[in-house]
Amino acid sequence: MTLSGGSRPGSRVVAADHVSLRRNNLSVVLRHVRELGPRSRARIAADTGLNKATVSSLVAELVERGLLREGMADSTRALGRPGQLVELDGSGVCGVGAEINVDYLAVTALDLAGDTVSERRVPIDVAHLDPSTTLDRLAELIHEAVAAVDARNGQLAGVTLAVPGLVQGHTGELKLAPNLGWSQVPVIREMRRRLGDPSYPLHVDNEANLAALAAYSEMHKVEPVQDIVLLTGAVGVGGGVVSNGHLLRGGHGYSGEVGHMPVAPDGRVCGCGRTGCWETVVGLTALLHKATDEDDPVRDPSLDVEQRLAEITARAEAGEPRTLTALSEVGNWLGIGGAILVNVLNPDVLVLGGYFAVLGPWLQEPLEAAIRDRVIAPDGGGCRVVRSELGFTAAVRGGAQISLDQVFVDPTLIGREEAGVAQ
Template identity: 85%
Template sequence: MTLTDGRRPGSRGVAADHVSLRRNNLSVVLRHVRDLGPRSRARIADETGLNKATVSSLVAELVDRGLLREGPADSSRALGRPGQLVELDGTGVCGVGAEINVDYLAVAALDLAGDVVLEKRVPVDVAHLEPGTTLDRLAELVREAVDAVEARSGELAGVTLAVPGLVQGETGELKLAPNLGWGEVSVAQEMRTRLGDPGYPLHVENEANLAALAAYAELHRTEDDRSGGVPHDLVLLTGAVGVGGGIVSNGHLLHGGAGYSGEVGHMPVAPPGRTCGCGRTGCWETVVGLTALLHKATDRDDPVRDPSLDVEQRLAGITRRAEAGDARTLSALKDVGTWLGIGGAILVNILNPDVLVLGGYFAVLGPWLKEPLEKAIQERVIAPDGGGCRVVRSELGFAAAVRGGAQISLDQVFVDPTRIGAAS
């Protein structure tokens, strides 16, 4: 007997198809529990369309791999014997995200349930260091996070590095990071060497893209029907010295043809004036970046301009002045908020996102930036009511990129649960 495609039962191709099908079904069940919460085996079977025997086998393997665990009895059943719930475990599976930014390095380790195992940020004047020195320091932070995972007997799903520039995703090469002064740096290979050619996956991604994914996950945890439901499309604007954007469409990150999307800080929307880090004038970030705000709000010798201070300490100083009603600070914030809305309106006109998310320093100073931003959007977006786009502040602050990096690594476990553990 032969199959319809000419293969014989028991052939290598049939075995491969069986393995692929089971891997896919493991993913379906694991993602179903992640997205919808604890479920009985019978309910999982009913909701996914898989038969009960298959679900029982899949759940048993996922429990064996440490990805699901037995929960309490299913109290929702009104009749009959209550089923046993299964819920996401993953406390022994972690992902690590690490970030290089202009004035800090950061790292975070999350477990499969999204709980923080370690999170750390250190002020570093990266723009004035050689790339090798910065990567040495970043490697120290990554090793610290990996040690924290191993200390809890955890298995590492992978490490994702966030950098503020153009990244070639397949090779992990940083093509250009204007505000760092870096170009053509093989970040992935350099880090693999520093980490001793580790066995876990290591990837490099643009920091705004990772922050956008973290913001998307954040909104799906916190939004409800009163706010219009969870968004499917969003644009995240993240600001520090540079300004970046991440675009999520229908739940998927938009990379663009060559992977270079999101460089919104270099849209030529501002009048010629201060030179941007990219060497051009008129870039959006020259009027909305943190440097632009500090130039407007402070004098040259003001402590909040000191890059050796943690960025949150510097922003706390600006916040105190705004709360105290300092006229110069409030004027600077209004000006930056208006320019933020002018550029934001361009993005809303082109992309029509459900939500425009403020991240980075924009989120910290959002109470003063949001009103002029929304006013500019209402005035400049051609669609009625600003195209239905809401402006929200992310609560993740400067941890967004490292959280997103850790989540990217963990997402691969949901795609292929057989990466983790060994079923008995």
């Protein structure tokens, strides 16, 4: 039997395997430099098990693609001519994260090294707008971020949307977002149309998942933690779980909806329609109801969330009794739910994000006390509580990182022409 075109049997398989192998090796080298910092070619070869000639060729290609660059001489080499270090570049390669939350929209563009290229957050009462109007406004912010990338002659690796609800990533559909009042919204299809059917990839994910990835990435730079739970609070409450270094999504991708744990059966009705969900006692709305009157300006959703929290912080620091009582009550409820999560998941670290981090000085102590008292394992199962320093940028940073991660998986997504080299 003769193959069409007279090709030898197996020749296409061999070619495909060669391309796949090279793509994999490019990824190995690029991720190695990202994780361990500047390295000489010889050190990369020794660490990865690739031979020196292969590493030299791979590094040359990654430099051509604008993903690595030549650094300083290797001062650690004792004998012979010092080797040249190579380091992560990617200043012209960017990822964008865009977030829809109850009372704001946010968009951030990061380059491959994690530096901020563009950042914008707009206070807007999303819960009282229809999805179409909200997506129109978000598309405008994304266009601004893309323009900032274009202005530096960069290449966009992708845009990832963060939404506070149940998401089907493979279909691009938001199944349900109770606090937004949205259901069955084909977010990716609608956004693709608004962005003019762009060539770059679009993804959508749960905002707490993306915030957890960003928090994990930041922590992993300074210590080798593998298991964290992030609690992110605004009007709603979400959770993201990283287990053994990997995001825990569950069987159908719906894990992390910790805000809807039933903790107060006789409590308030939640936005999801059920009674006594955790977020009805620890969400920002719950805190504001306890701490302020209905006509208090701090309840105005058109006011940026950080301004609102700055006012609550000022009142707490001034010792205002109603504010301190509200924070104490919310902190106790935060501890009750937090202890449940620690008992079930036994993370190394419980990370407070969103408004929990901002008001952490008043919320963290009752949370830690509950973990000591309610977690059955000794010493709270070894879990410690930390406050994220990412603030309300965590989800958009996580979204940008998701887009950029595709480049580390397959560096050939970035064309050599962007670095001025023909393919």
